[in-house]
Amino acid sequence: MEKTSCLHFCFISCLVLFIIVGSWYRSSISSLPGYSLQIQKPIDHSAETPYHPLDPLTVKEINRVRTILSSYEPFSFTFPTIHTILLDEPDKVQVLKWRKGDPFPPRKAQVLALLNGQSHVLNVDLDSRRVTSHAINPSSGYPMLSMDDISAASKAPFSNAEFNKSIAARGLSSSELTCLTPSGGWFGPNEEGKRVVKVLCFSKQGTPNFYMRPIEGLVITVDLDTLEVLKFSDTGRDIPIPKSTDTDYRYTAQKKEPQMEPLNPISIEQPKGPSFRVEDGHTVKWANWVFHLKADHRAGLVISRVMVRDSENGELRDVMYKGFASEFFVPYMDLDESWYFKSYMDAGEFGLGMSALPLVPLNDCPRHSYYMDGIFATPDGNPFVQPNMICLFERYAGDISWRHSEGLLTDFQIREARPKVTLVARMAASVGNYDYILDWEFQTDGLINVKVGLSGMLMVKGSPYHQAPNQDAMSGPLISENLIGVVHDHFVTFHLDMDIDGVNNSFVNVNLVKERSLPGESPRKSYLKSKRKIAKTEKDAQIKLKLYDPSEFHMINPSKRSRLGNPTGYKIVPGGTAASLLDHDDPPQLRSAFTNNQIWVTPYNKTEQWAGGLLTYQSRGDDTLAVWSERDRSIENKDIVLWYTLGFHQIPCQEDFPIMPTVTSGFELKPVNFFESNPILRAAPAFEKDLPVCRPSASS
């Protein structure tokens, strides 16, 4: 009987899966006029099996996890709400040993679930079909919101009399409202012991861009488990709802032509196809790179087992075991009753993968892109497919890999230049109003360029003003009539488990120090000297960047040296380096204390993946990178993880209305004495004879 019910269960869940997949595809792509797919055939995920120890859980495996949990004694009475089912990756040593064809290390899942208001963290062994560990409330937070949480909470206000009175008083009908559920953060004991969310509503009348029409000052605090309205607050009755004029950003809604000369069609073309291969679903091979790429419910995109081919002997060499955006921190700078709590941790509270709708071919990613799906779990533990959430493409932007010319000063006539072609893995998430674009770009010279783009809609505040009378009194500039773009920050903290030529690495601060020359030593009075300092413990590697006390930051393998005796390494080259300036005792900063420094280094610990803690929602800051690092563990010649926080300060402007032009920043991971010499010295130039022959399409 148990078997029958299991089969029945599987049948139902597969059905659910295909319905979901089908509807996604229909809604996401084929209904958009003018887009022709040009992407590979959708994969039938129901039949998939893993090919690599790091492959995400398959549809079958997620079904099996649900089956195991269904028959797990503590859940026999009530099945918990599933917030995440993720591969519990095998120990690093097992993964590093594994070769294609070897038997797999045991497949395991980590499950974050909620039952009776308590957080459950379970580990499930898929082979032995057993729950191998089970912790209840191991730290202060809760798992990320589920789709059911969001859906239920956003409906909760409508059964509240005060709320209905308030919207009626504004002349609004409930049918024109869309309510969102920004997390409430955590602000002391009043908000403990239960999951709470703040619900905010917007008017979608006349526009799908309801974000630009906030019902200002109306905040409903909801108990996520009972759906009870805990608190009703309305401080904005005198603030009009901004008009919907020109807020719709959809192409089909545009009535006027833009004020610019039209652009001729332009495209990155590869008539012989792209040069990369995706083997066994997740292993990417391109030029001198091999890596594992997968979608992740929380981080969005995870790059693992990154190896680059040595330019001398052709050997594949380890560079990075795992890299991903571990947490996002987005504090807004407004103390009002309806704003103070707005400080998001987008990965841990909402999930980047969860928020990643299908990429738009030709517009999110160029032609000849390869698309990859994500497979996640619904709140009832069924698998579902997030289709086309990652794209992979070769990029040629007209840039130059290296160049030199001679002929002016010497008798050599030389004109040498090499075009730069790179490989990009991209995902984009719409976390509510905001869009994040994450790019991992691989260069043939060994450099990895990680970029974060910000687009989508600002979180805006209603204002009584049409014009900006006294900007100093407001929490941001007026960006449209009755709309303030509130000043805020974005921090993206990356987990970079660098393994340069093996697991044991050291972190070196190569400090550039200004020295004074001795009297009579030289006509020069000062110079810079680089001084290397190896970090012994975690506190040595808590780094705040300083323009006037600059350093390079190297991850080196102290046991592997180049032929010249230099340790092989990679350096992190910081890009946009806005720092969080909030006080350390401010609750949002306490929870996101991983932004207290721009760089941290911790010893590898499989449980320390999420900079804001495993359970982030309503967390109190007891399980962050900053807390781990305070243990001041030894990090010299150890398996260590580098953390880097990319920061953006945002003072909005009118150009950001009604949708923001993408703002991009990033950082680089760059080989430093890793190769014996320039690895692309022998790269070929582009020749006219090799380039495609193109004609305009008949319809253009």
Add this chain to the structure above:
Amino acid sequence: MEKTSCLHFCFISCLVLFIIVGSWYRSSISSLPGYSLQIQKPIDHSAETPYHPLDPLTVKEINRVRTILSSYEPFSFTFPTIHTILLDEPDKVQVLKWRKGDPFPPRKAQVLALLNGQSHVLNVDLDSRRVTSHAINPSSGYPMLSMDDISAASKAPFSNAEFNKSIAARGLSSSELTCLTPSGGWFGPNEEGKRVVKVLCFSKQGTPNFYMRPIEGLVITVDLDTLEVLKFSDTGRDIPIPKSTDTDYRYTAQKKEPQMEPLNPISIEQPKGPSFRVEDGHTVKWANWVFHLKADHRAGLVISRVMVRDSENGELRDVMYKGFASEFFVPYMDLDESWYFKSYMDAGEFGLGMSALPLVPLNDCPRHSYYMDGIFATPDGNPFVQPNMICLFERYAGDISWRHSEGLLTDFQIREARPKVTLVARMAASVGNYDYILDWEFQTDGLINVKVGLSGMLMVKGSPYHQAPNQDAMSGPLISENLIGVVHDHFVTFHLDMDIDGVNNSFVNVNLVKERSLPGESPRKSYLKSKRKIAKTEKDAQIKLKLYDPSEFHMINPSKRSRLGNPTGYKIVPGGTAASLLDHDDPPQLRSAFTNNQIWVTPYNKTEQWAGGLLTYQSRGDDTLAVWSERDRSIENKDIVLWYTLGFHQIPCQEDFPIMPTVTSGFELKPVNFFESNPILRAAPAFEKDLPVCRPSASS
């Protein structure tokens, strides 16, 4: 008789011109196998006339300048050596008033010349055929080196007995040597009153990459005018010349295949052609942008009269009157007798335009690029053409202009994204060993992205070591056997004459200040507040960037406000922000004191164009941006110029040998409340039906 001689002169000079052009073309492009031109037909510059008041001097005009100078009384005895003949741009007010079809403001030239060891700065009126001003030694420096200077000085050591003895002692023959002429800088009274240069030699035996084979410690100080050897110094007899193994970077010299899978052909394709037009030789029109683009002997590339179309009413609006890289400062960090003086000012000492050999089609610039020539003067005052020194192309890199998707949280199903297509104006200069790539990239959202790429060869130092025994004792890491990559900096200081909606602008420091909330005011304890401060005088705008005291920096038009009351403006978004750490009394830093801050603002003054002074060679720092700014002039609501210094610290590594992979950084000029709303809201997405149909070429 005067007329006949002039005609004769013209004939000769035209002949010289065509010979030069012809030989350039042959040497630069057609001799490289496999490159097919695909670029527009060379222009017959001999017939050109100017079309715009800012157009560079034509061949005919340079000839006329020479003719005027020939009959100028003070030069009747000896014709001076010409170092620069440049357009003396008309007053801004005249240029702004000028419309196509209007008569031209008088065409004038500025001439920098040398006669009897003295610097002459002349202004010549081409219409009245008169020298209108003439200053001798107006400041401490000399004009940039001429080709004749470089050529003569690099030969001078060979007639010096000590030098010949020294190279013979090393077992070298003079035929295998190539000598370069790095400027000597200025280090006190000993080096005044005459033009001096330090000559360094390299062995080119076995490689055209002689830069990697320095004859270390051998420095010959030469009087540039008498060509006398002033000083001979040899401190490196025990230092071997590094081997030439694997130093040759030419494609034809590569014997092995690179250790990577080959890449399929890839190209930016536009079968209907690019969308930009170049009118009258120098006026570029693309999408919503119009600007004037020209080659410059010193700055390399100058962008002027930059206007963008208003997204609401279609009006062309002023953004920037003139933008260019004003000076480069490259101090090396080695006190040795043969190194202390190595601190270059590449624009003022060598000239970026002067050093710009023709760009390599398909490799320096993508297909469908448009190429522009530079017209400069030879030391005898004849015009010569620097062909294909600028390229202009449309760039599509697979990036996203803006995006948003809906469907998870709400009942809207939206997938909107817009591809980012930009226009790039590029030049590349090989200033001796080093290559600079300068890009001005224009986006349809109004953003201008300025990028500097560094490639080419490092300036390296010979070393007795094969392995790195004690890196701390050296001035940089060992990057190959017997070769040290000396630590150095690169600073590029841009002159950005922003004219937002007219000439009178103000500079605003929008400071983000952390404030503490009052007790009981909010559950939040801290927040950021933006505080605007308008700079009254120059000293208010001497800015050192601070990570923990961040600001935005706006150039606004205080008399022009958006419909919401925000002043229209552009902000500068700093990128790579290495600061110069040298002491202010160190001679190189004194001469390049323009790097003492990252940002400066000065009132517009036609004579304040060159951050290191008009006469830079051997200058003593008496005519720099830092000196001008100390006058602390009023800059509020005035015609003002923004200066920004982009910085790079370089600690070389083995990957930089024998040629450096390009390192790129840049900054942005970004509209802030300039447009009423996002100017590309109505931009169209890309549709498959419009994209080209391509096939591999038959030969690929």
